[in-house]
Every structure is written in structure tokens, then in C-alpha cells.
Amino acid sequence: MAERSREADIEAVYGHVADLTRRVTARSRRLSEPLTFVQHSLVRFIAATAGTRATDIAAAFQLNRSTVSRQVNELITLGLVRYLPHDDDEPGRGRVLELTAHGRAQLDRTAADQQRILTHRLSGWTDAQVAALAATLAHFNEGADD
Amino acid sequence: MAERSREADIEAVYGHVADLTRRVTARSRRLSEPLTFVQHSLVRFIAATAGTRATDIAAAFQLNRSTVSRQVNELITLGLVRYLPHDDDEPGRGRVLELTAHGRAQLDRTAADQQRILTHRLSGWTDAQVAALAATLAHFNEGADD
DNA sequence: GCCTACTGTTGCATAATGCAACAGAATCGT
DNA sequence: ACGATTCTGTTGCATTATGCAACAGTAGGC
Incomplete structure (x- = not known):
């Protein structure tokens, strides 16, 4: 039970990291001032x-x-x-x-x-x-x- | 004191998010199989x-x-x-x-x-x-x- | 002193992306 | 019902970020 919850958490972590990466990348394209x-x-x-x-x-x-x-x-x-x-x-x-x-x-x-x-x-x-x-x-x- | 710690934490969050984004992006260039x-x-x-x-x-x-x-x-x-x-x-x-x-x-x-x-x-x-x-x-x- | 290894550069290339203009079709207003 | 508007998806041209391979210069090792 706890092991399956851990798997679900890890899957969720991956999804969140992917979403975060995409959003940060998209925002960095829009905001390029001053660097x-x-x-x-x-x-x-x-x-x-x-x-x-x-x-x-x-x-x-x-x-x-x-x-x-x-x-x-x-x-x-x-x-x-x-x-x-x-x-x-x-x-x-x-x-x-x-x-x-x-x-x-x-x-x-x-x-x-x-x-x-x-x-x-x-x-x-x-x-x-x-x-x-x-x-x-x-x-x-x-x-x-x- | 607590407020300054919060500022330091926020600054740290930004740095970690930037590092995470860069690492995920770099890894995604290396690992492109099967998607x-x-x-x-x-x-x-x-x-x-x-x-x-x-x-x-x-x-x-x-x-x-x-x-x-x-x-x-x-x-x-x-x-x-x-x-x-x-x-x-x-x-x-x-x-x-x-x-x-x-x-x-x-x-x-x-x-x-x-x-x-x-x-x-x-x-x-x-x-x-x-x-x-x-x-x-x-x-x-x-x-x-x- | 020569060979090796490290560092930085450059030509050529790919991937991901955006802008602007366009085309097709759904929706809206009369 | 028809014309105008809006939404959706496409395409030409472009930029940015990146990698590979080959190269050049130089420090280090023997």
C-alpha cells in the first residue's frame, strides 16, 4: 500500500517537474530583459x-x-x-x-x-x-x- | 529576521528552479528515445x-x-x-x-x-x-x- | 624537446520556437 | 440566408540554443 503510494508520488513528481520545466522555459522566452x-x-x-x-x-x-x-x-x-x-x-x-x-x-x-x-x-x-x-x-x- | 530568512529562501528557490530547469533541459537533449x-x-x-x-x-x-x-x-x-x-x-x-x-x-x-x-x-x-x-x-x- | 591532454574556437548542422500572413470553417448579427 | 467576424490550423521565413567534428594554441608530463 505504502509502496504503491510512493510510486504514485514519484509519477506525480515527474509530471510536476516536466510542467515546471516547460513553464519556466516558456516564460524565459517571453521575458528576456535585461538578460x-x-x-x-x-x-x-x-x-x-x-x-x-x-x-x-x-x-x-x-x-x-x-x-x-x-x-x-x-x-x-x-x-x-x-x-x-x-x-x-x-x-x-x-x-x-x-x-x-x-x-x-x-x-x-x-x-x-x-x-x-x-x-x-x-x-x-x-x-x-x-x-x-x-x-x-x-x-x-x-x-x-x- | 524571519522576513529576511523568507527572502533568502525565495532567492534560493529561484536558483534551484533555474538549476532544475537547466538540468532537465540538458538531459532531455541527451535522452530522446523513444520520445x-x-x-x-x-x-x-x-x-x-x-x-x-x-x-x-x-x-x-x-x-x-x-x-x-x-x-x-x-x-x-x-x-x-x-x-x-x-x-x-x-x-x-x-x-x-x-x-x-x-x-x-x-x-x-x-x-x-x-x-x-x-x-x-x-x-x-x-x-x-x-x-x-x-x-x-x-x-x-x-x-x-x- | 616531444608527445599528450586540455581548453577554446569555428564551420556546419539540427531542434524548437515565434511572427506574420493566409486559408478554411464555425459562429454571430442582421 | 448572407455577410462579417472570429477561431483554428498551416506555412514561409526567421531567430535562438544547441551539438558534432575538426582544428589551433598552450600547459603539462615524461
């Missing part, structure tokens, strides 16, 4: 992870290096990120990326927009429910390297 | 919603009618769905879609694959945790028409 979903993701990752190289992003996002190469160069063209000058003392290959001041400003603006939208979406939720949502999603995302 | 993510979504919706027309799918998925038109026609070409014969007694415009037996079989197969993958992913979770995940995602998806 698109992809741009925001990269900029956020670079901001949060010191010493990021393009190949690190590719690994983290499960994207091809060519995809990230193009996306990073677009961010550079937009003035949002830059390659750090190569530090000869630094071991390893690859060039380290960092946000520019402009990139930081755009990230803050997009993040503020997203925060406002989500705050409104969750306005009927209690603090405990929001905390539970955050914790459950964090747990679900843990170690999720397919 | 792609898009195909699976449409077939699942048609199976679950009697009387579905292409325009209903467009509304539910927040896609352009042209996109759904092409996708539906591809499913028809693959023998997964078909238009019902037009019922003259039926009011309203548009043509109703239904799954073929082949479509039902492919849906069942993809659903079984997804169920197995997700069951494995959640193997370390208790029944209560899985139920909470399903309930929390359902709650989050409710009324989420951006």
Missing part, C-alpha cells in the same frame, strides 16, 4: 564561482564547450564578463572569467526582477512552506549529475 | 485531457499555435496521434486529437523509463520525503499561469 535565461544562468554562475573557466561552465551546465564558448563570447561582447589577465603563477590551463561592473549591475537587476516575481507568486505561502520548498528543491538538486 | 521531451509532453497531455485540440495545447503550454501545429503533425506522421473524425453534432471549432494505440504504447514506455530513472534518483528518500516533494511541487505549480 535571457541562458545569460542570467551563466552570469550568475560566474559571479558565484570564483575562478570559473568556460570549460567549468560547460561541465556544470552539461553543455558542449562550443555552446559555452559562443555564449561567453556574447557576454563579453555585451560587456558583462571579461577574461582575467593570464596569471603566469596560476597553475592549469584555461582562462578565468569574471563579471564586469556592468555585468554585476545587470545580474542584480535581473535577480531583483525574479525575486519580485517569485515573491508575488509565493505571497500566499507561509514562511515555513517557503522554507520547505527551498529545502526540498535543494535536496532534489543535490548530486543530480545525470 | 523527446516535447513529444512526451504533448502525448501525455493529449492522453490526460479528453477533447484536446491543438489550440488547447498551445494555451496550456504557452506556445505559439504554429509551433504546436508542427509538433502535432510530426506526432501524426510518427503514428502517435490522430485527429478524431469530425463530429457534426459537436459544437465549436477545431479538431480533436487522440492517441493511437502506438502512441499509447510509446507513452507508456517513456513513462516507465522516466519512472525507473526517478525511482533510482529518489532511492535514498523516505516515503514521507517523496510525498512532500510531490505535494510541494504540486502546490508550486498551482495557478502558475504567468
Whole structure:
């Protein structure tokens, strides 16, 4: 009995995750100001992870290096990120990326927009429910390297 | 204090949702057998919603009618769905879609694959945790028409 | 110093999507 | 009953995001 309930829950989880993915993807197509979903993701990752190289992003996002190469160069063209000058003392290959001041400003603006939208979406939720949502999603995302 | 914790939780929710969306999207590019993510979504919706027309799918998925038109026609070409014969007694415009037996079989197969993958992913979770995940995602998806 | 491996780039390609215009048909108003 | 309106689905043209394969440059290992 409990086992069948678990199966039903897992099936429901899949459906909800698919619906959520589709909705977020659809919304990201409509709302691409000031950063698109992809741009925001990269900029956020670079901001949060010191010493990021393009190949690190590719690994983290499960994207091809060519995809990230193009996306990073677009961010550079937009003035949002830059390659750090190569530090000869630094071991390893690859060039380290960092946000520019402009990139930081755009990230803050997009993040503020997203925060406002989500705050409104969750306005009927209690603090405990929001905390539970955050914790459950964090747990679900843990170690999720397919 | 509690208010600031709520803000931090909301910010975390956004990050987790973005990570989840990206990972599901990346995985859907890798795993497109027997149905792609898009195909699976449409077939699942048609199976679950009697009387579905292409325009209903467009509304539910927040896609352009042209996109759904092409996708539906591809499913028809693959023998997964078909238009019902037009019922003259039926009011309203548009043509109703239904799954073929082949479509039902492919849906069942993809659903079984997804169920197995997700069951494995959640193997370390208790029944209560899985139920909470399903309930929390359902709650989050409710009324989420951006 | 040469070979290997890593990183990033580029040409060519696919998938998914949207806009605008169009065509056909159902619905509505007179 | 007929014309106008509206809805639905299609199609041409386009963009965005992505991957594969091959390549070039360079760091690291032996």
C-alpha cells in the first residue's frame, strides 16, 4: 500500500517537474530583459564561482564547450564578463572569467526582477512552506549529475 | 529576521528552479528515445485531457499555435496521434486529437523509463520525503499561469 | 624537446520556437 | 440566408540554443 503510494508520488513528481520545466522555459522566452535565461544562468554562475573557466561552465551546465564558448563570447561582447589577465603563477590551463561592473549591475537587476516575481507568486505561502520548498528543491538538486 | 530568512529562501528557490530547469533541459537533449521531451509532453497531455485540440495545447503550454501545429503533425506522421473524425453534432471549432494505440504504447514506455530513472534518483528518500516533494511541487505549480 | 591532454574556437548542422500572413470553417448579427 | 467576424490550423521565413567534428594554441608530463 505504502509502496504503491510512493510510486504514485514519484509519477506525480515527474509530471510536476516536466510542467515546471516547460513553464519556466516558456516564460524565459517571453521575458528576456535585461538578460535571457541562458545569460542570467551563466552570469550568475560566474559571479558565484570564483575562478570559473568556460570549460567549468560547460561541465556544470552539461553543455558542449562550443555552446559555452559562443555564449561567453556574447557576454563579453555585451560587456558583462571579461577574461582575467593570464596569471603566469596560476597553475592549469584555461582562462578565468569574471563579471564586469556592468555585468554585476545587470545580474542584480535581473535577480531583483525574479525575486519580485517569485515573491508575488509565493505571497500566499507561509514562511515555513517557503522554507520547505527551498529545502526540498535543494535536496532534489543535490548530486543530480545525470 | 524571519522576513529576511523568507527572502533568502525565495532567492534560493529561484536558483534551484533555474538549476532544475537547466538540468532537465540538458538531459532531455541527451535522452530522446523513444520520445523527446516535447513529444512526451504533448502525448501525455493529449492522453490526460479528453477533447484536446491543438489550440488547447498551445494555451496550456504557452506556445505559439504554429509551433504546436508542427509538433502535432510530426506526432501524426510518427503514428502517435490522430485527429478524431469530425463530429457534426459537436459544437465549436477545431479538431480533436487522440492517441493511437502506438502512441499509447510509446507513452507508456517513456513513462516507465522516466519512472525507473526517478525511482533510482529518489532511492535514498523516505516515503514521507517523496510525498512532500510531490505535494510541494504540486502546490508550486498551482495557478502558475504567468 | 616531444608527445599528450586540455581548453577554446569555428564551420556546419539540427531542434524548437515565434511572427506574420493566409486559408478554411464555425459562429454571430442582421 | 448572407455577410462579417472570429477561431483554428498551416506555412514561409526567421531567430535562438544547441551539438558534432575538426582544428589551433598552450600547459603539462615524461
